[in-house]
Amino acid sequence: MAEAQRIDGKAAAARIIETVKAGTNALTEKTGLVPGLAVVIVGEDPASQVYVGSKAKMASECGFKSIKHELPAETSEETLLKVVRDLNADPQVHGILVQLPLPKHIDEAKVVQTVDPDKDVDGFHLINVGRLSTGDTAAAFVPCTPAGSMLLIREVLGDDLSGKSAVIVGRSNIVGKPMAQLLLAANATVTIAHSRTKDLAAVCRGADILVAAVGRPEMLTAEYVKDGAVVVDVGINRIEAAEKGLKEDGTPKTKLVGDVNYAEAAAKAAAITPVPGGVGPMTIAMLMANTLRSACRSAGMEPPAL
Secondary structure (H helix, E strand, O other): OOOOEEOOHHHHHHHHHHHHHHHHHHHHHHHOOOOEEEEEEEOOOHHHHHHHHHHHHHHHHOOOEEEEEEEOOOOOHHHHHHHHHHHHHOOOOOEEEEOOOOOOOOOHHHHHHHOOHHHOOOOOOHHHHHHHHOOOOOOOOOOHHHHHHHHHHHHHHOOOOOOOEEEEEOOOOOOHHHHHHHHHHOOOEEEEEOOOOOOHHHHHHOOOEEEEOOOOOOOEOHHHOOOOOEEEEOOOEEEEOHHHOEOOOOOEOEEEEOOEOHHHHHOOOOEEOOOOOOHHHHHHHHHHHHHHHHHHHHHOOOOOOO
8 A cells, every 4th residue: 555645734834824824914904903912921931921922923913912921820810711801891802812731729621611712713602613513514613623623534534524434533622622623514423432432543543534642652553544644643642763863861862752653654545734734833823813713703804715
């Protein structure tokens, strides 16, 4: 069998960003409105700081008004909720993103549910979850990672997945469950599998579309992959890379890998996303697309099709 098609998330994300930039220009020229994205971060978590920095940078590149609220780790829950409510009330803000995880003393669910559902560009509010689960994908803000994954699947297989069997490994509210809803809306037959699934490899081998979102490095090997399947690897795991040698402090260098053993799966799959360079770039692109969509809605304009 020929080597699998490498699904290039970087190129797909770049196309989405170009569409967002053009849509932003059109919106601003027609209405004077500039899309606003507010990012709220509590504490100094290094990974969160990197994510927030890249989101703010991309928002500026897209022509958005980029707002960043950095709060100290000891910020009270009430103070954070007030920041969110003020952003809800600000007509210049169309997207609100509270960077997770939050410090232990703050009720994450309470904060997420305080965000205005029409500014919830992460797609985590129960109203957006409900819209998606009832099939109202037009009204819902869909979480960015599954939304981006779905676009990559559509690039390979088209919009109608009738007759296709899809297996998602992972049942999180952020990826696994919304991914299932999107695949169902596209007429796929969907199975959600997880760590308690009996004979997981056999279940995965039945999949025409295999989505890995389990958070375990290179767990899905060749025995999990059906010949000719489309494999979407949502996992991002940092592992030691002995072949790269040691850092200056004597500790081993590391590398990013997905939940799928890429080399083994690529020998059987028809198409596969790499890590890095697959789903990752799509997540931030979809966040920008959701923000523009929110701004267009508030102006009564149709957002551009992706």
